[in-house]
Amino acid sequence: MGSSVRVKEAVVVTPSEPTPPCVMLLSPLDSQLFLRFTIEYLLVYRPGPGLDKVATTARLKAALAKALVAYYPLAGRVRPSPNSTGLEVLCRAQGAIFIEAVSDRYTVNEFEKVPKTVLQWRKLLSLSVPDVLNGSPPLILQLTWLSDGGAALGVGINHCICDGIGGAEFLNYVAELASGKRGCPKPKPVWDRHLFNVPPMTRVDSTSHPEFNRVPDLCGFMNRVTNNLRPTCVIFDKRRLIELKGVARRTCQIADSSFTSFEVLAAHVWRSWARAVGFPPNQILKVLFSVNVRNRVKPGLPDGYYGNAIVMACAQASARELGERGIGFGSGLVKKAKERVDSEYVKRVAELVSESRASPDLVGVLILTQWSRMGLDRVELGMEKPVFVGPICNERYCLFVPVKGERDSVKVTVAVPAASFDNYHRFLRE
Structure with a gap:
């Protein structure tokens, strides 16, 4: 052909x-x-x-x-x-x-x-x-x-x-x-x-930014998560997201147990991916996700700013903790990671990447990006709104993308090792 x-x-x-x-x-x-x-x-x-x-x-x-x-x-x-x-x-x-x-x-x-x-x-x-x-x-x-x-x-x-x-x-x-x-x-x-911009010759301690810290590779991580990948796509509608929030509230161990749809879905996908791939129990795993800082920095950025106004928040846990402690545990980690992103956090990131060229190490990492609220589903070309929004290539980086006509639904796309495909879907349904 x-x-x-x-x-x-x-x-x-x-x-x-x-x-x-x-x-x-x-x-x-x-x-x-x-x-x-x-x-x-x-x-x-x-x-x-x-x-x-x-x-x-x-x-x-x-x-x-x-x-x-x-x-x-x-x-x-x-x-x-x-x-x-x-x-x-x-x-x-x-x-x-x-x-x-x-x-x-x-x-x-x-x-x-x-x-x-x-x-x-x-x-x-x-x-x-x-x-x-x-x-x-x-x-x-x-x-x-x-x-x-x-x-x-x-x-x-x-x-x-x-x-x-x-x-x-x-x-x-x-x-x-x-x-x-x-x-x-x-x-x-x-x-x-x-x-x-940051002042020259600034020296910043990176220990408070786990996204830049290396973790031991106990399992040949990159080979395990990049070879023989198979695309997956699962839609979570409003009813399913409400169910996940209920499970997270019942199983969390923090005082404020109110979670957003993003927090519970990020935790659920991270946990399901980790369980499906089957990492050693003591392998440290991270989920990195982008946070829009336009209204988090002080003063806020002007309307129309189209540069990179995102930083990567990071939650981490061992594979054993993710598997055994449940979605409430993971949701709490994601929530805390997001809450740490304030004006001072953004300033430290700018200093680290400017002075030491700090960059996330990919061992143990699942990268998650939310496309479902960016406005791509509104891009009309004289043919009404798009019926599909997604990536050109489906990779191991996880995307939350919009669903046509269902504002409260989220489509989750990520490519997983073929050997983990069935288990990943099974864990997502739990």
Whole structure:
């Protein structure tokens, strides 16, 4: 069988108006070693009545060019700063990449099923960027027309320039321009990366930040969790989340036993993953999850700030504790980890990554990211809202993604070792 996706056109799209030629400094949070990759989204749309594919493609390209006027760093190129350990963006209106493709195999309904392999949907964003600092474009959009008239939008955004919330704001702006909507004025994109700058030669103790501390590898951890992976996808509806909260309250050992849906679901997934993979009882395990700090730092960040305004919170326990002490125990750990993230915590992270290039060690780690509240499910292209939002490639990093038409439901995607697949689902159902 030939390729399931055929590229019709790949072009460079530059800002539709002149933009400032300059060098823009990125913040210490932007420059973190573990954020030097491309965030890849996949949004799938049902066919609309009388949809004009040629006109829709032209509107999307024109909207991208117009959006790049306000968000002109996304048309630049990220590079190391010659004067520091951080990064900067060379802004010369170099442009983003727009790809139009067609598929003779995929239909919209295809995306209601779990992909068979982690790379099955790779060609829906056919230009992969393994090194975001080698002059590659920081933004790639691929519009693939599906065989039933629907469309898939693959998006790649350099994580050094913006976080998920910032990227979703940009995509919604592009979509509004493409669909011709005229709503309330949006916040002007705000750069202001200096807000996370730290004084030079600061020395900070990293022991209060377990995300940066190494733990002993008792089991060949990376080989165990990265080989022969099989994608999984499980939806937790409102009723199931309420059930999990009840179990967490009954089994927790802290005075304040009120948990959010995120806290109990993060704990449940972390625990189920750990039990399914079968780590040694004394293996220390961590769950790292991103926390939006826009309203946690003092003063708060201005509306429209689209840089990385996230830090990684960390909960940790032994495999034995996770398995034996239950979801209430794990929920308490996640809750405490989240509550530790305040303005001072963010400042210490900025100092650590700036001065010592601190980066999380991946031994014992499950990384969890919440996409379900970023606004990706609102990105319209003149074809109504997407019926599917998820990753291009399903990896071992766990994502909470939105469910079409069910705001209180969460879809959990993560790739687990094939040998752990059945047990992982069994533990999730408990």
